Every structure is written in C-alpha cells, then in structure tokens.
Amino acid sequence: MFLSRFTNSSKMLHCISRMNSSTFKILNDIPKDNTVPQFTVGRKNGFLPWGAPLARLPEPFQIIDEILDEAPYYKRDGTPGKLATGSFGEYVREKLPLLDVSNIKDSALLFALYRDYTFLTSQYILEPCHLHYIATKSKDYGLGRSRLPANIAIPLVSLAKQLGAKPFMEYTCYATYNWQKIDPTGNCDAQNIKLVRHLEGSQHETGFVAVHIAMVQHSGELVSNVQDVLDAVEKRDREEFDICLKKMLTTTKIINVKMDTMWEYSSPKAYNNFRTYIMGTKSQPMFPNGVVYEGVSEEPTFYRGESGANDSIVPTIDNLLELTDTMPDNPFTAILKDFRTYRPVNHNAYLSYVEEKAKSIGVRAFATQDSNSTVLYQALLDQVSEFRERHWRFTKNYILKYSKHPRATGGSPIITWLPNQLATVMQAIVNIQNFIKEDELSHENKQLYVELTKKADTQLRILRREVEELKKDYPGQDIDFQEVEGYKPKKVETQSAATFGQAKPAVA
Numbered sequence: 001m002f003l004s005r006f007t008n009s010s011k012m013l014h015c016i017s018r019m020n021s022s023t024f025k026i027l028n029d030i031p032k033d034n035t036v037p038q039f040t041v042g043r044k045n046g047f048l049p050w051g052a053p054l055a056r057l058p059e060p061f062q063i064i065d066e067i068l069d070e071a072p073y074y075k076r077d078g079t080p081g082k083l084a085t086g087s088f089g090e091y092v093r094e095k096l097p098l099l100d101v102s103n104i105k106d107s108a109l110l111f112a113l114y115r116d117y118t119f120l121t122s123q124y125i126l127e128p129c130h131l132h133y134i135a136t137k138s139k140d141y142g143l144g145r146s147r148l149p150a151n152i153a154i155p156l157v158s159l160a161k162q163l164g165a166k167p168f169m170e171y172t173c174y175a176t177y178n179w180q181k182i183d184p185t186g187n188c189d190a191q192n193i194k195l196v197r198h199l200e201g202s203q204h205e206t207g208f209v210a211v212h213i214a215m216v217q218h219s220g221e222l223v224s225n226v227q228d229v230l231d232a233v234e235k236r237d238r239e240e241f242d243i244c245l246k247k248m249l250t251t252t253k254i255i256n257v258k259m260d261t262m263w264e265y266s267s268p269k270a271y272n273n274f275r276t277y278i279m280g281t282k283s284q285p286m287f288p289n290g291v292v293y294e295g296v297s298e299e300p301t302f303y304r305g306e307s308g309a310n311d312s313i314v315p316t317i318d319n320l321l322e323l324t325d326t327m328p329d330n331p332f333t334a335i336l337k338d339f340r341t342y343r344p345v346n347h348n349a350y351l352s353y354v355e356e357k358a359k360s361i362g363v364r365a366f367a368t369q370d371s372n373s374t375v376l377y378q379a380l381l382d383q384v385s386e387f388r389e390r391h392w393r394f395t396k397n398y399i400l401k402y403s404k405h406p407r408a409t410g411g412s413p414i415i416t417w418l419p420n421q422l423a424t425v426m427q428a429i430v431n432i433q434n435f436i437k438e439d440e441l442s443h444e445n446k447q448l449y450v451e452l453t454k455k456a457d458t459q460l461r462i463l464r465r466e467v468e469e470l471k472k473d474y475p476g477q478d479i480d481f482q483e484v485e486g487y488k489p490k491k492v493e494t495q496s497a498a499t500f501g502q503a504k505p506a507v508a
C-alpha cells in the first residue's frame, strides 16, 4: 500500500509531517497515483524519485528538448554545442517561447520541467564564465550574466513555486532527477546509468553524476534502517537496537564503497570542465549583484549552486545520531543548515522528523547506556567520518589541484567548510569514549573501539594542520554570520576556522 494521503501539494506534505513529529509517513511501495510528488521518501526509492525520471517532454514542451540537445559543450554526436561557441545565450533568447506551465498535475512532468528550466538558467547565466575560465587558463571565471530573460525566468519561478523549491538548479535537477538506466532491468550502479541532460557532455560528467545515483540507490535500505533503529529505541529493546545498528553499518559501508568508484568513473582533471555550470549566484564573485529574473521582479536573487551537500543520506545519519546537535554554533554550521533548504520539501520534512524524533526518544542516550551499543554507535560515526574524509580527499584532488577559486559550487568557503563537519564527527568519535567501559566490551568491540578512537584522534590533528596550511593560499576562508542571512546564532562560539569543528561534549 502506498501513502494515499499524499497529494501533489508540497505544502500539504510538509504540513502532514510537521503536524506530528512522532510519525512520518514513508512510502512503503511505488505509488500508482501520478500526482504523488516524485521526491517522496520511501522504503524502496529512498531519496531517489519514486518513478524513473522523465527523459523526453510531451508537446508543447518539446522545444525545450531541442534546445537542451543543442546546448552542451559537446553534443551527443561529439560536435561542439552552443556553449562551446558562446552562442547559447542568443539562441535561447530567440528560440524559446514563453510557455505556460502554471497548471501541471503530473508529478513527473512537473519535476522534469523544473529540472529543464534550471538547466536553461545555469547555462544562460554561466556561459560567459566558462568561456572566461578557458581563456584565462583556469585563472578565474569573470562575470556571469546578471539578468535572466523572462522566457526562462517566469516559467521557472512558477514551477519552483508549485514544488516548494528554489528557482535554481538543485542537486535533484542535476543528479537525482537526471538519469536513466541503460538496461532497464538492471540496478543503478554507475555502469548502468546515462544522463538525461548534459552540461558539458563528456563521459566524466556522466560518471560524476552516475556515482551519486549508485550511492543513493541504497538510501531505501537506509530509510528502513533508520526507522528500525528509532522503533528499537522507543521499545527500549537493547538486542534489537544492536542488530539494527549493525544492519545500518552494512548499508553505510556499501554506500562508502560505491563512493570510491568516483576515481574510476570520473577523472579529477576533467571535473573543472563541467563544474562551472553548476556554480550558484550566492557568495560567488561572478555575481556581485546577483541575478534579476526578468518579468518576475527587479529585485536581484542569490541562490546556492548545485552541490552534493543537498543530498539527504549524510544529514539523515547526522540527525539520527544527534550529531547535528553537536555541530559548533558558527557560520559554517549556519551554511550547513541553509543547504538543507535546497532540497525537496518532503526530504526536508523527513530530516526534521528524524532529528526531532531522535532527540525526543534519546537515541544517543540509549546507545551510551551500554558499552557495546556505544561502540556500534561509534562505528556508525566512523562511517560518517569515512564519507566526509573521502569527500575531503575528492575536494583536494578534483578541485584544489586545479583551481584557486575560493568558493565551492554551493558557495561555501572551499577550505574551511567541509573540515568544519569532518572535524566535528572526528571529535565526536573521540568524545564518545567517555561512555565506554572497556571491561564490559566483547573482544571484537574492544579491538574496534581502540582502532576507531586512535584513528579519529590522529586524523583530527592532521586535518587541523592541513587546513591552516591551505588557508594561506585561498582568500576569505574565515567567514562571519552576515553571509548567512536569516540565521540566528544561539551563542557565537567561534568565528574563526582555527577552532572549526570543535564538537560539543557528548551528553547522555
């Protein structure tokens, strides 16, 4: 049975889940009703859409297929597209009529149109930046276009409103709603994935997105694991709790192993060939005055760019383990919270549910009442650290080796932001040892605990030194709260990256 109470109103979905934080309706099966929002969290689809992403648009929208086929730097036949010749801007201004998208009932078409208008937007405003980046031999991006024409802006804003999304390219647009299986009977491993839309058009771009999909295909198991852990804590069932933590460990290990295949599917050297087009307009020097959406408002807009930071796997685990609560109250954490608004409303509501539920029933407190459970909890923290550590390695090899640009695609400071969270989780692994009584541990858990604690402690010291060194080469890495408008710090603990990621002590 799928969730029949869902309607295509994203606001309604948000309300349903927020009305009662002790329950959250998760899809148990694939819906038959095509008005159910594509990004509804489910035990089968997890954080992927519940239906296969729509690859081709029906009339009267086929003109968008045509334009997007012509756009990529390299078209499907390998010849240069409009972005390579610098003619995309003029082409789309002239060729695209102002289409009416105000009343789209089918959730697949609604999301496909939103995806496609965000592609048109990013290609339009960032076309000059990539050409500048090539002309200056990777030195800088110059300025982007500061006005988005009405034939793109008006429909995009309407679609975003219908979805409760930002009118800008989110992670869902570039990654989780932008793929097809090559063999429809196969799974979503990277070799079986091709893209619906390209920005650059290389196999490295396909590989980059495909590895994300290969990881997110396991998020259905993760959603089930999370629910089982929460149920076990509510029942105060220790045996069941330990079994569930072990199952979740298996899932997280699979996801981390899939992450490692990035090196195989997408080369570090090729990443910067498509990275420009996924940049945002917020906290980016290419858009000092933002972007005006013509026909909508003369007020400039500022949006974060596409980023894996909008994926829901890691935030879900952060929230379940109550790690989010130990993040320092600094501007980096403020950015992390801001990122959470750049995702489907149902994902955001799910994240809030997990966060509130874990706190109210005390997942961490329950874990730390037993030394062996605490080690399993610590092992899960270690998987979050493994994810973030792999990720920091990607950033050093795919980005820092080739670019001195100070901001990541999502607008976070490239040197200090990721280490803020990485250091927090490493510190949490070290701190949790206060709850472990070695003489109560099984032989297996004792070995694991010693190994995990030592590893985190060493990595933390290396990371701190590394960040201080790297900061010298990148300007503006220490930011203040003003950059994250709307965020109210509870208490300013630090504004300096010198003490980034100091987790608060774990309190049971």
Ligand code: HEM
Residues within 6 Å of the ligand: 211, 212, 215, 259, 262, 271, 306, 307, 308, 309, 310, 311, 313, 314, 315, 336, 388, 391, 394, 395, 398, 399, 407, 408, 409, 410, 411, 412, 413, 414, 417, 418, 421, 422
């Ligand atoms: C070559 C591969 C990758 C590179 C270079 C890269 C780069 C980055 C950067 C620079 C950030 C900082 C946020 C921002 O954009 O402003 C970020 C955040 C993030 N990315 Fe990636 N990414 C890669 C692959 C992935 C993959 C495969 C995933 C899997 C879903 C992922 C998930 C995340 C998450 C969850 C965050 C937030 C991290 C946190 O909470 O500490 N990334 N990424």
